Amino acid sequence: MASSKQFADLLSTKGFNFYAGVPCSLLSGLIRVLEDDAQTSYFPAVREDAAVGLCAGAYLAGKLPVLLMQNSGLGYCLNAFTSLNLIYRIPVLVIMSWRGEGGKDAPEHIIMGEINQKLLQTAGMCHSVLSADNYQEALDAARGKINEGLPYTLLVGKGLFDEGH
Amino acid sequence: MKGTEAFKEIIPLLTDEPVIHANGFICRESFNQKDREGNFYMIGSMGLASSIGLGVAMCRPNQKTIILDGDGNVLMSMGTLAMIASAAPKNLLHIVLDNEVYESTGNQRSLSKSIALDQVAQGAGYPHVKKVTKKEEIKPAFEELMGKSGPSFLLIKVEPAFEKSTGRVTHTPEEITSRFMKALAATDGRSPL
Numbered sequence A: 001m002a003s004s005k006q007f008a009d010l011l012s013t014k015g016f017n018f019y020a021g022v023p024c025s026l027l028s029g030l031i032r033v034l035e036d037d038a039q040t041s042y043f044p045a046v047r048e049d050a051a052v053g054l055c056a057g058a059y060l061a062g063k064l065p066v067l068l069m070q071n072s073g074l075g076y077c078l079n080a081f082t083s084l085n086l087i088y089r090i091p092v093l094v095i096m097s098w099r100g101e102g103g104k105d106a107p108e109h110i111i112m113g114e115i116n117q118k119l120l121q122t123a124g125m126c127h128s129v130l131s132a133d134n135y136q137e138a139l140d141a142a143r144g145k146i147n148e149g150l151p152y153t154l155l156v157g158k159g160l161f162d163e164g165h
Numbered sequence B: 001m002k003g004t005e006a007f008k009e010i011i012p013l014l015t016d017e018p019v020i021h022a023n024g025f026i027c028r029e030s031f032n033q034k035d036r037e038g039n040f041y042m043i044g045s046m047g048l049a050s051s052i053g054l055g056v057a058m059c060r061p062n063q064k065t066i067i068l069d070g071d072g073n074v075l076m077s078m079g080t081l082a083m084i085a086s087a088a089p090k091n092l093l094h095i096v097l098d099n100e101v102y103e104s105t106g107n108q109r110s111l112s113k114s115i116a117l118d119q120v121a122q123g124a125g126y127p128h129v130k131k132v133t134k135k136e137e138i139k140p141a142f143e144e145l146m147g148k149s150g151p152s153f154l155l156i157k158v159e160p161a162f163e164k165s166t167g168r169v170t171h172t173p174e175e176i177t178s179r180f181m182k183a184l185a186a187t188d189g190r191s192p193l
């Protein structure tokens, strides 16, 4: 539980205060911490693009939102990222599990695992890879972009957050 | 009733509520009839006016939030109706201008001629749902639903009637964001409804 709890606490310290998404087993530990903490609330969206919309509304209403999702949902979100977040300057921190990283995963994840970073880059979405020793720097970089009104994605590989699954 | 007539009924009923508009002619008609700082115009992101409106309503419990949606937009994001019903913000009114077509792209038929969106909303769990077909019915239905503890759903059946010459929203997307946020912040400090 240590790493998820530590990261969730850091998110609160950095001012994030609205959480929504669609689960991934790689994020299960983090989602559990967010759901168990009375201070945070995590809203289960039905699809990733609906979570993007929800987070955008929360931002417009004064919150600092975090979207948790599996990279399988990236395709659903590209239109929202490019025709909403990027052009309206509506930031969101995206915590995206990196399924298929390094070609080692179930077959359905292999292609997206390989093109994940390229897709984000092509869409103009700033991102970096989260690891156990860069929580602070990664979130500072994210806050920097978010302060400019831009979305930021942190990719999360397998084993970083204690997984319930 | 024509879609444009429905706007003529709704707009005078608005005070300082944030109104999230679906993309296409809905934005354009509203903008041209009466631009408001509290109007959020979606120029893209079809289907997301409802989730954006939900986010605003959840985070601004001190005022009513209104979503002005289209049938095609609702059908694209039917799952969001479940999110709204489940989150159950008391301060949300979801209005749908149902012309049974994708009017903005040339009047191609949508599914709402045979799929009753009011029943879909009811089935999803909106506690208050109304359907109107005449313009005289809009004001009383709007006032009744605004007085209820929501989320509420108002289906307005209309005929396609937008003029192709109706101009686009002239504010840039960034301007839409900043004026909308300013309009919301002006209501800070109110107690929840």
Ligand SMILES: Cc1ncc(C[n+]2csc(CCOP(=O)(O)OP(=O)(O)O)c2C)c(N)n1
Binding pocket: A079, B022, B023, B024, B025, B026, B044, B045, B046, B069, B070, B071, B072, B073, B074, B099, B101, B102, B103, B104, B105, B110
């Ligand atoms: C993802 C996506 N698909 C298609 C479009 C093209 N498009 C723009 S407006 C629109 C119609 C929206 O239909 P509806 O909500 O019924 O509104 P109406 O045009 O009838 O007022 C479509 C299909 C789009 N903008 N985005």
Ligand SMILES: [Mg+2]
Binding pocket: B070, B071, B072, B097, B098, B099, B100, B101, B102, B103, B110
């Ligand atoms: Mg329509």
